[in-house]
Each structure stands twice: as C-alpha cells, then as structure tokens.
Amino acid sequence: MPAHAMRPLLEEAENIRAFLQEEGIASGARLLDVPCGIGRRATGLAEAGYEVVAVDPNEIAIAAAKGRVPPAIGDRLTFASAPRETLPGLPSNATFDAVLCLDHALGRGPGSDDVAFLRRLSKHIRPEGLLVVDLLNRDFFASRQRPFAFHTIGSVEQHEFRSFDPTTGVLRLEWKFYERVGADLKHRTGSSAELTLLTPRDLAAVLDQSGWKMNALWSGWRREPLSADHRKLMVTARPARTSP
Amino acid sequence: MSEGHWTETLFLRHPEVFLAVHENAWSTGEAQAKDLQRILERFHVPAGGRILDAPCGIGRHGTRFAKMGYHVVGVDLSPTFVERARELADREGVAARATYRVGDLRRLSESVLGSIGAFDAAVNLWTSLGYYDEETDVRILQEYAKLVRPGGILIVYIVNRDYVVRHFDPQGYESFGDIVHIEQRHLDLATSRMQNEWRFFRRNGEDLDHILTTPIEHCIYSLHDLQRLLVRGGWSVVEAFGGFKMDPPSIDSPTQLVVGRR
DSSP: OOHHHHGGGOOOHHHHHHHHHHTTOOTTOEEEESSOTTSHHHHHHHHTTOEEEEEESOHHHHHHHHHTOOGGGTTTEEEEEOOGGGTTOOOTTOOEEEEEEOSSOSSBSTTOOHHHHHHHHHTTEEEEEEEEEEEEOHHHHHHOOOOEEEEEETTEEEEEEEEEETTTTEEEEEEEEEEEETTEEEEEEEEEEEEEOOOHHHHHHHHHHTTEEEEEEESSTTOOOOOTTOSEEEEEEEEOSSOO | OOTTOHHHIIIIISHHHHHHHHHHHGGGHHHHHHHHHHHHHHTTOOTTOEEEESSOTTTTTHHHHHHTTOEEEEEESOHHHHHHHHHHHHHTTOTTTEEEEEOOGGGHHHHTTTOTTOEEEEEEOSSOSOSSOHHHHHHHHHHHHHHEEEEEEEEEEEEBHHHHHHTOOSEEEEEETTEEEEEEOOEETTTTEEEEEEEEEEEETTEEEEEEEEEEEEEOBOHHHHHHHHHHTTOEEEEEESSTTOOOOOTTOSEEEEEEEO
16 A cells, blocks of 8 residues: 555554553553554654654565654664564564554455464563554444545545445455646556454454453544544553463 | 536536436436336326426436327427437437427526426426525426426425435545546535535546536535425425435435425
C-alpha cells in the first residue's frame, strides 16, 4: 500500500501519546511499534520522550526511516526490518511497556496468521504491559455502503474503490492514482489490498488464542465509545496471566 | 433562470454527456414501465389511455408505455434527447403512439398546446423536480394539473431526502461505456439543497480525459414536503410508496413515489 494511501489511516503521535499517558505509560517508557510503516508515528513518539523500537517488513521503508532519524532522538529510536512471518524478529530479551500494532496490521491478506503474530508479540511484553491494536471497524464497513471515495493530495488525485463481502468479512480496496493535468486525469499507478475485517468478538477470540486478554474496546484514540459509526476499532489487551 | 443554470449546461450545451447516461439507463425502462403500468391500473388509468411523460429523456418509459398500447406525449428540454426518443420510438415500431417534443416543464402547457385536460395520467420520473426553487416546483405541478383531466393522476418519483440524510455518501463514481462520472456531494440541511459537483471523463486507455465539470444544485424533498407540494400544485395525494414496486414508504428507501389525483 503506498504511503500516501495509508495517510488517512495514520494517527498523529500526539493522540497516541495522550492515550498512553492515561493508561499510565508515560514518556520514557519503552514502546514497540510494529508494523511501523515509514516511521512517522515512531519518530513522533520518540520526540515525545518514549524509547521506541519500530519494525516493519518493508526494507525500503526502513532504510528510508533510518536515514531520517533526527540526531537529537537517535538514542531513543531504533528501526529494524524483519520478514512478515517472523515479525517483530527481535531477540527474546527485548521487552516493552506497550506494543502498538496499528493501521490494520491484522487480517492482511489470505496468508496472514494473526494468532502466531500476536503470540510472538506476547513474548516481548512486560507483565503489566499493554497491547494496543487498531483495525478498520467491520461494522462500519458492513453497515455503510460507500463504494467510492476520492482524495486530492497536491496535484495527485486518488480514487479508492471499496467492496465489502459480508460472507467472508473481506474488504477489498483498490486505488488508482492520477496526476491532474488541467482537468484531465493521467493515470500514474494503482494498487489494491484485501483486508479481513473482524468483529470485536472475533478479535477477543484471536487475542485469547494468542496469549492476550482483551482489556477495553474503543472507536478511537480519544476513547470514543465502540460504535458502528466509526471507521476505526481499537482494542487494548494485557498479557494473559498463565503463559502457555 | 439565468443562462448559466446547470440544466442548460447538462441538457442543452453538453447533451452528449447526459445522453450517455440515458442510453445506459435505457434497458431499465422495460421493467420499470411494467411496474408503473400496475400503478396506472390501480388508479384506473384506462388501457390505451393518454399519458404525458415529462421530462421524457430519450423515452425510456414513454416508448415502453406506447408498446403497452397507451398513447404517449413526451416532453423534454433537450432537442438531442427528443430526437433520440423519436428514433427509439420508431425503432420499437410505436412512433404512431409516442410523440416527442421539446419543451420546458415550467411552461409545459405551452409545449402541449391544445391538450388542456387531455391526459389520463402524467408522470414525472427520475428526480425531475427540485431543479429550481420551491415556488417554481409548485408552478410545474400546476402545469401538469392543466393537462390532466379531472380524476386523472400524476405520478412523481424522486429521491427521498430522509434516505439521503441517513445514508449520506459524499462521493460517487459511475462508469458506463467509455464515460466516467465522478460526483462530489454536499447536502445543505438548512435548505435541503444538494450542492454537487459532477465531473465527466472519457476513458482513454488508463487515463481519464476531461469532458465536463458542472455544479448540480437541486432541492430534495422528504415525503411530507412532497405531499404538501402536490397539494399546493392542485393535486390531492391518493397514495405514497417507496418506489415502483408499491412498497411502503420508508426512510431506508432511496426513492419515493407519490400519486396525486386531479
């Protein structure tokens, strides 16, 4: 997915910081951000004083992110890449106060094994630590037929086509990117993604199978109550007491 | 109305674009006309009776009515659509029972001179009210009332404001033939006016070559608004439905169909 397509899904580091603060995870705590994409959020959180390890399967994005780390926060921000099926790919002694798993990092395509991924993440959480997951909200897409949207970013016009299949829970997104030349639209590139969307119940089951206990559900970083009116589904979880 | 009104842009200055929209919808007319026939019969419009179809576009419904044996006069603002309606009526072998002419809804009785009180029924379909202001809509409904005989009916079929509010989708995309239509929508809740921008493109490989951009501004009505409007236009409301299938009105129905009696 191109970085600018993800932009509407990205939350500002400030919202996350405020959210974590209220959870008792203050500046100075250790955060794991996986997958981190191009590292914009991780950089913001390191600037806010957190010690951040950020991992993504996209080596190109990680190489670019490493090159952009501001020197002032170089000692608090570490980027690494790892293959998707081994994420986060960190040594077993790396532990964190919070693990952020954001921008619909679960249900990515038919081959994604969410239980195995979440189980690997559970090995890196401290006993009182917190997992934060945000996903596209299945109930929002199931109850609102909005098959198309367009956005303009400078001279680029992005067309987004959406189709949700309620029998499989798969949201298919297709993007076409055009350059505006006068009033004409010159096609430049396109991409697509198939995302499996989960209900809160599905999500609780996945967490349960992977060494986590669901803690709370929200519709956004400002703790909006769970609702089909929000595009986002957020969940926090704690490590299950009895580690298998 | 000023020369710059969007109806003139879309129907007079660039009719080829909306002609493609009509052509794309042509095939849907068959089943819709059959549904409408049930409504005409329910309200005692006689077989072979006279029907005014305005605005008629390319005769998607009118020509089907003629095939059922009704005598149809269709009126549309666009000479391009009227010409195409005549061609299609001819092709379907019903030119003798379907007459198409150019005219403006606001002066409908002038377009169909000599037909005062001549029609058993009139139809206004596909959200063809609300293009001007409310007083103009009342005058348009009065124009239909001049042309329909006492006891005859008017069928108005338009988008349902309540549905639009409940299911508002700010952007739309349609593709038919090589034409792509992209819509940006805004609803002013205070005035019930849709303030849309329509862009039309022609596919050129993967590129979209721009044809036309036009604002589309029109008023959308809730069922109570529409019923009150019919009464002001000289009609008594006899029944309201969600659509062609005579399903009950609902805020979850995208459309509403109201039958008025003269």
